Amino acid sequence: MTWLTALRDWLFGPPEEPQPLIRYPDAKVLTPFRNCPHCGCGSFRKGPRGGAAVNITCELCQAKFNVADIPGGPFLLEELPHV
Secondary structure: OOHHHHHHHHHHOOOOOOOOOOOOOOOOOOEEOOOOOOOOOOOEEEEEEEOOEEEEEEOOOOOEEEEEOOOOOOEEEEEEOOO
16 A cells, blocks of 8 residues: 555545446347338338337338437337238
8 A cells, every 4th residue: 555545545535346337138239220121211101109219111111110219310129010
């Protein structure tokens, strides 16, 4: 222990232990969404929305997706089943 470390500990107390990182096992990485992954079309119809989530439908192949309309996005949240 150096004299500077001892002085710091005497003045301010010993340094705190670093806090562990919080891990979210169910978290997923957001994928940027620009074109339909099935047909490559970039034209979509907007459907119902709630908060930042928007349901969209591909104009060409009618595939449905739920995307997050947030800055830097949109990001793909999930592909919706065909009904």
